[in-house]
Amino acid sequence: MDKIIKSIATNGAFRAYVLDCTETVKTAQEKHQTLSSSTVALGRTLIANLILAANQKGESKVTLKIIGNSSFGHIISVADTHGNVKGYIQNPGVDIKKTATGEVLVGPFMGQGHFVVITDYGTGKPYTSTTPLISGEIGEDFAYYLTESEQTPSAVGLNVLLDEEDKVKVAGGFMLQALPGASEEDIKRYEERIQNMPAISRLLASDNHIDALLDAIYGEDDYKRLSEESVRFHCDCSKERFKLALLSLAKDDLIAMKDEDHGAEITCQFCNEHYHFSEKDLEEIINDKAE
Numbered sequence: 001m002d003k004i005i006k007s008i009a010t011n012g013a014f015r016a017y018v019l020d021c022t023e024t025v026k027t028a029q030e031k032h033q034t035l036s037s038s039t040v041a042l043g044r045t046l047i048a049n050l051i052l053a054a055n056q057k058g059e060s061k062v063t064l065k066i067i068g069n070s071s072f073g074h075i076i077s078v079a080d081t082h083g084n085v086k087g088y089i090q091n092p093g094v095d096i097k098k099t100a101t102g103e104v105l106v107g108p109f110m111g112q113g114h115f116v117v118i119t120d121y122g123t124g125k126p127y128t129s130t131t132p133l134i135s136g137e138i139g140e141d142f143a144y145y146l147t148e149s150e151q152t153p154s155a156v157g158l159n160v161l162l163d164e165e166d167k168v169k170v171a172g173g174f175m176l177q178a179l180p181g182a183s184e185e186d187i188k189r190y191e192e193r194i195q196n197m198p199a200i201s202r203l204l205a206s207d208n209h210i211d212a213l214l215d216a217i218y219g220e221d222d223y224k225r226l227s228e229e230s231v232r233f234h235c236d237c238s239k240e241r242f243k244l245a246l247l248s249l250a251k252d253d254l255i256a257m258k259d260e261d262h263g264a265e266i267t268c269q270f271c272n273e274h275y276h277f278s279e280k281d282l283e284e285i286i287n288d289k290a291e
């Protein structure tokens with residue numbers, strides 16, 4: 001089961017979230033049939049989105065849009081405060097690796113663009129915040145967003161490790177933030193530790209990876225776990241929802257769908273689920289509209 005663990009340094013100067021998102025990213029890969037680079041880019045986005053949503057309280061929803069100008073196109077995801085995340089990448093077929101090391105490349109295929117966060121507190125007035133992409137690697141872009149937009153010095157790691165067949169082996173990440181009580185000395189110590197941290201993919205590949213990550217972040221410093229919550233890839237689409245979308249179309253269009261196309265096929269872009277509306281279904285929608 002995937003999870004997010006919230007923790008705080010005992011001296012109150014830092015807090016960290018640590019995530020295991022292996023099943024979440026595996027599900028995303030299966031649903032969207034993504035190739036290597038697209039899998040890693042979408043996976044990092046989903047992990048970042050789960051962190052952003054975990055920062056919110058109540059019934060909030062956070063939409064993360066990574067708008068690039070290169071091969072990936074846009075990556076869009078939505079997460080809520082209950083650990084649900086869904087998302088897609090415009091081009092699932094990017095598959096580029098360094099020949100020598102086999103390292104999957106991401107940044108160059110994101111290109112230049114924006115990191116856009118839309119937070120909906122359920123009030124109907126969503127709040128949008130945007131920062132430019134720094135490297136297109138998504139992790140660095142996310143850290144820049146947190147530091148600039150939320151004015152909180154932050155370090156993040158977003159990691160998706162693939163196996164020999166480019167299937168998701170392990171995925172997860174962390175976010176470390178300095179709190180107002182952190183002294184310059186504290187910050188320097190943590191910065192050095194994060195810089196010298198073992199590769200996250202190596203930490204995640206170990207059996208007790210959550211503990212390994214927390215220990216790597218806090219080192220000699222004492223910390224306590226505040227909470228542990230499950231996270232998952234979950235799309236909230238349904239035939240009923242798409243029926244409402246069809247209801248908003250013009251009546252003539254619906255009649256054309258029924259009489260000329262003899263039905264409608266709708267695919268959810270977030271999860272690739274297909275919904276079929278028969279002539280009879282469309283007839284009902286047309287009648288509902290007439291009332």
Ligand SMILES: [Zn+2]
Nearest residue numbers: 235237268271
């Ligand atoms: Zn869906």
